[in-house]
Amino acid sequence: MSENQFNKIALVGAGSVAIHLGLALKHAGFKVENVINRSPERGKLLAKKLGAHYLADFSILINPDLVIIAVSDDAIPLIAGQLVGCSYPVVHTCGTVTKDVLKVASSDYGVFYPFQTFSVNNAVDFSKVPVCIDASNTAFFKRIEQLAQSLSGTVCQLDDQKRRILHLAGVFASNFSNYLYAIAEDLLLKNNIPFELLLPLIQETALKIQTMAPLEAQTGPAKRGDQSTIQKHFQLLQNEPDLLELYKTFTDNILKTYSHPISTSDLDLNVDK
Amino acid sequence: MSENQFNKIALVGAGSVAIHLGLALKHAGFKVENVINRSPERGKLLAKKLGAHYLADFSILINPDLVIIAVSDDAIPLIAGQLVGCSYPVVHTCGTVTKDVLKVASSDYGVFYPFQTFSVNNAVDFSKVPVCIDASNTAFFKRIEQLAQSLSGTVCQLDDQKRRILHLAGVFASNFSNYLYAIAEDLLLKNNIPFELLLPLIQETALKIQTMAPLEAQTGPAKRGDQSTIQKHFQLLQNEPDLLELYKTFTDNILKTYSHPISTSDLDLNVDK
Numbered sequence: 001m002s003e004n005q006f007n008k009i010a011l012v013g014a015g016s017v018a019i020h021l022g023l024a025l026k027h028a029g030f031k032v033e034n035v036i037n038r039s040p041e042r043g044k045l046l047a048k049k050l051g052a053h054y055l056a057d058f059s060i061l062i063n064p065d066l067v068i069i070a071v072s073d074d075a076i077p078l079i080a081g082q083l084v085g086c087s088y089p090v091v092h093t094c095g096t097v098t099k100d101v102l103k104v105a106s107s108d109y110g111v112f113y114p115f116q117t118f119s120v121n122n123a124v125d126f127s128k129v130p131v132c133i134d135a136s137n138t139a140f141f142k143r144i145e146q147l148a149q150s151l152s153g154t155v156c157q158l159d160d161q162k163r164r165i166l167h168l169a170g171v172f173a174s175n176f177s178n179y180l181y182a183i184a185e186d187l188l189l190k191n192n193i194p195f196e197l198l199l200p201l202i203q204e205t206a207l208k209i210q211t212m213a214p215l216e217a218q219t220g221p222a223k224r225g226d227q228s229t230i231q232k233h234f235q236l237l238q239n240e241p242d243l244l245e246l247y248k249t250f251t252d253n254i255l256k257t258y259s260h261p262i263s264t265s266d267l268d269l270n271v272d273k
Numbered sequence: 274m275s276e277n278q279f280n281k282i283a284l285v286g287a288g289s290v291a292i293h294l295g296l297a298l299k300h301a302g303f304k305v306e307n308v309i310n311r312s313p314e315r316g317k318l319l320a321k322k323l324g325a326h327y328l329a330d331f332s333i334l335i336n337p338d339l340v341i342i343a344v345s346d347d348a349i350p351l352i353a354g355q356l357v358g359c360s361y362p363v364v365h366t367c368g369t370v371t372k373d374v375l376k377v378a379s380s381d382y383g384v385f386y387p388f389q390t391f392s393v394n395n396a397v398d399f400s401k402v403p404v405c406i407d408a409s410n411t412a413f414f415k416r417i418e419q420l421a422q423s424l425s426g427t428v429c430q431l432d433d434q435k436r437r438i439l440h441l442a443g444v445f446a447s448n449f450s451n452y453l454y455a456i457a458e459d460l461l462l463k464n465n466i467p468f469e470l471l472l473p474l475i476q477e478t479a480l481k482i483q484t485m486a487p488l489e490a491q492t493g494p495a496k497r498g499d500q501s502t503i504q505k506h507f508q509l510l511q512n513e514p515d516l517l518e519l520y521k522t523f524t525d526n527i528l529k530t531y532s533h534p535i536s537t538s539d540l541d542l543n544v545d546k
Binding site for chain 2: 016072073074096115116117118119121122124128129130132154156158161162164165166168169170171172173174175176177178179180181182183184185187188191192193194196197198199200201202203204205206207208209210211212213214215216217218219220221222223224226228229232233236237242243245246247249250253254257
């Protein structure tokens with residue numbers, strides 16, 4: 001490990017991002033010395049996993065060479081407030097919070113944003129997680145770039161605005177897609193159809209766009225402008241007003257994207273024919 | 274190949290389902306003897322791929338032991354009309370069309386519905402494609418069940434109604450998810466952010482639910498009830514009314530699902546604060 005690297009990292013938080021990042025740091029040979037977390041139970045658990053010491057707060061933290069704040073977006077200003085004037089190099093891991101919220105702590109501050117969906121009990125190959133970084137100065141940028149490159153094959157610089165857009169794009173592509181999976185599961189289970197039948201389709205849909213633009217990969221009745229199938233779906237959803245609304249919103253957007261001169265309001269009139 | 278199997282299959286259609294099913298039949302050792310398609314160009318191309326003869330219509334088709342109608346949903350009744358009284362065993366491959374549309378053709382009729390998103394230029398491992406079957410009588414059911422099991426590891430019986438529900442669930446989980454990917458790509462490209470950054474997240478989101486229920490796998494600001502992030506997203510989407518509508522619809526549904534006592538209309542009021 002070179003002089004330039006971090007040998008005494010303090011990790012703040014014990015949620016899913018802290019866990020996965022902590023494990024990735026450990027596996028890459030970095031030393032997480034302390035885990036700091038307001039809940040001792042989860043904090044001690046993660047400290048144990050990482051071979052680190054648990055601390056309840058910053059009062060007895062001694063000269064870390066990097067503080068990584070991996071807590072929820074809302075809690076970052078609070079943590080920054082506890083680090084005023086500490087002069088420890090510090091980054092947060094959040095997509096939507098500005099870099100400058102950490103200015104109060106140190107002249108070396110930045111962002112280390114691993115762009116992936118992390119759950120506590122789900123293994124993730126961190127080498128495939130894009131890490132989006134930003135920093136207050138070039139020298140510190142180089143240091144956290146090197147750290148990021150030790151963990152992941154994809155590292156890029158994004159400023160506050162671009163990082164926010166990426167986060168928003170992730171909400172559409174991941175959080176909302178996952179909710180669609182939940183809707184689909186619910187539809188199937190209500191009708192005694194095994195959810196497993198849907199898994200290969202979901203996998204293939206995500207796989208397809210690794211090599212094909214999404215607009216090229218699009219299939220389905222709205223893409224084809226297939227009015228009779230859309231009307232059959234209206235009938236199946238007649239007792240599910242929330243799903244019907246979502247169905248119409250998507251279908252209208254897709255019909256428009258593929259220049260079909262119809263909308264679901266035209267089709268609605270014929271739903272009982 | 275046993276007596277019971279199909280050695281002289283006529284495949285109707287030359288679109289993505291016909292292509293992938295035809296190739297799967299060929300690879301499993303079945304003989305596709307004829308490809309029937311109204312467009313000679315695409316029909317001949319597929320016939321060549323399958324080592325079959327192209328026919329423009331049914332007039333010179335001689336005693337196939339199975340006719341597989343793999344055309345668009347709308348065209349199936351038309352094809353059925355051309356097969357009235359032919360007595361050839363016949364199936365269609367469609368999720369939304371009733372089995373009985375084929376009753377006019379034969380006493381042995383049914384459905385052979387491969388549940389996957391197929392694109393012309395995208396290879397698919399057919400052994401992992403669930404095949405949902407149904408048939409007019411038990412003997413014919415057994416025959417197409419055997420055919421399905423020769424191609425795929427997942428075969429199940431679904432009646433018309435369940436097949437329609439599965440198709441609808443697929444529209445939510447696949448077509449609409451893919452459209453979300455397209456939205457995300459558009460957001461990124463407009464802001465000069467590489468779409469590739471999003472691919473690992475999309476992959477992991479689809480992978481996660483192979484082992485975790487979607488409602489358990491859900492992450493993101495709406496799941497957490499994180500109002501300040503949701504409001505930041507409103508601001509980023511203020512010039513994108515269609516996306517903002519979609520964002521609000523999802524967010525309200527997710528807030529409700531996870532029992533957060535707020536809705537986007539409460540947050541809207543504060544968007545400029």
